[in-house]
Amino acid sequence: MRFGVVQFPGSCDEADALAACDRVGDAELLWHGDHELRGVDAVVIPGGFSYGDYLRVGAIARFSPVMQEVAAFAAGGGPVLGICNGFQVLCEAGLLPGALLPNRSLRFVCRQVGIEVADADTAFTRACARGEELSIPVKHTTGRYFSAAPVRVVFRYASGVNPNGSQEDIAGVANAAGNVVGLMPHPEHAVDALHGSLDGLKLFASAAGAPAGV
């Protein structure tokens, strides 16, 4: 299983994402200007501040050459995971429904939170059980999820811990097919005993164990 981790100018979590993928398979960096995905089996869009997050979070990154390839890969059923800024980019690109708005508090939040797996049938939650609670950190200023249309909810913040005012405690969603998943919490920061939690590994293990092409 080979993961490709996309780096935009302004990405900052690609190293941890590579390290996380490396624990369940092989991982390599993809550059935002690439016109091909080099045959990877899964794509991770990591956190950070792509293109400075100018205009709106994720708004400029969606036009990068590599995102055209990611869109085609996703349309063909390829597994794609967007983490934090990656989630925002996937929403702006229309690969996931909805949008992320500034936290209700208008403050940056950085803390360990519990998230509940609401859907264990996506490319990135197959190694989880429905209803299982994972301990994973959040760190963001623009994480308030909103969608006017019904969505496939994959993760919800545990009762009482919603850090951003997100609609219906939504922490992560999937596309209808379940091969594209985005979430605000950072599973790549919860893959080692030193992190205080190994729960994030389950998302990467889910993709690694999935049949080719999902």
Added chain:
Amino acid sequence: MLVRPKAGILDPQGIAVERALPALGFDGVHDVSVGRMIELDVPDLAELDAMCEKLLANPLIEDYEVEHLEDLPTV
């Protein structure tokens, strides 16, 4: 281009500003909404709506309106 949060979507910036005004003695202010203004010099006015839909605004969460400023002094 004036871009603002869609009606009905919580606007914490607007709320923060609304709460700050009475502290300065400006009472009775309601419905504060904070958006952004984008100034452009464009060759073709007909393209403005497409620019807004595709990039300058996110129609899922924002409304926009276009204001034409004619006869601006050229630099």
